[in-house]
Amino acid sequence: MTPADPWPAPRPAGPVDGTVRVPGSKSLTNRWLLLAALADGPSTLHGVLDSRDSRLMLQALQALGAQVTWAGPDTVQITPLPHRPDVGSVTIDCGLAGTVMRFIPAVAALTTGGVTLDGDPEARVRPMGPVLRALEQLGVRIDAPESAGPEPTTLPITVHGTGEVRGGRVEIDASGSSQFVSALLLAAPRFAQGLHLVHTGRSVPSPEHIAMTVSVLRQAGVEVDDSVPGTWRVAPGPVLVRETTVEPDLSNAGPFLAAAVVTGGTVRIPDWPAETTQIGDRWRQILPRFGATVSFEPGTESTGTLTVTGSIDTDGTPTICGPGEIAGTAELAPTVAALCLLADGPSSLTGIGHLRGHETDRLSALATETARVGGAVQEGTDRLDFAPVSRRSLKPEVMQTYLDHRMATFAAVVGLAIPEVQIQDVATTAKTMPDFPQMWTALIGTAQPGSGA
């Protein structure tokens, strides 16, 4: 069902009390799909996310010669790319998916033909230079329209694969995105000499996502040495996926957990992995800083239920502590920012400059939307500093989402505390969570009248 546009953000009648099953992780889905396409035999993946980004990844891998069958709503069977497939001249739509536009060029280099990658207009400003320069250092020819100059840094590009990538040592500056590193590591077992990747810049953002890449490669039997900080060595060799299950998306669990904090209610997320490389596991440390109680109850051997309960004042009003400084939240930043906007004390999100290269310039978008509803924030080059304002002074507005799924969920969390907020283009959440409007409405519907948000 197409949601209304603008969409009236549901307002809870009191504290929410619900259990939310979140779909598969975007980052794990797209890594497993890619590895299955490079594997030595067919694979079956369970818990696969069905969203715009994962469909784009599947279509890209199919264009490069993989065979894909949906065997259930979240189960996909994949027959890998043949050896050196001749794909002719193909165009791949990357949409606005960082994982597709950054991860696919190295896979395209393993085919023969001309593979053109393009995407949404907003994708054409997302940085990709370091991935392209690295592939060139490894002997891959890449070209782009003349207007892009001799060293293209953005879409559209064409990869002219020869069916083989030499591999070996390569240096890149990955301070703009961890995806530059992940992109090269994921295809590296199929490079003739494997890969010795050295990062030369400032720190790499989202280190959790690189740890995730290393972890999935190891689970697929690939030898990876990450013992030297800023350096990764991947041995050439077979990729063995066979059968695996994707964990739920803990980043996308964030807005639902935040609803417990904002309303002083309780939200449970089942199937939470006991151990994970997902950055969303940091909710366990982040949410207590806003006054919430977080508990984990083991269920199966490897998963349990995460429960978050927001804090309530003596007079029954939900309270959100000002957490002070929170560093390096990466893709969690928009949800954390919504809590900072509503918090009773000051807070700063630091080390998030690279969010300017996400689906939109998220620092600027978060600052603009915070100010739109009457929140107080200062935008720095790589930080946001929030000052507390009274909830009563916040204004109902139509919040803009900039084609960014996490700006839509940011607005939904803010909309819990301000009557009559509307969200422009909530459907943009289809990038990673197509059912968000229904799931959100169902959770907010669990709120019972009483002390309210």
Ligand SMILES: O=C(O)C1=C[C@@H](OP(=O)(O)O)[C@@H](O)[C@H](O)C1
């Ligand atoms: O590899 C991945 O799956 C991702 C890496 C991160 O990118 P950045 O390092 O650009 O933040 C993250 O923010 C993005 O949502 C997904």
Ligand SMILES: C=C(OP(=O)(O)O)C(=O)O
């Ligand atoms: C930055 C994000 O996505 P992408 O994979 O497109 O980089 C995100 O989901 O927050």
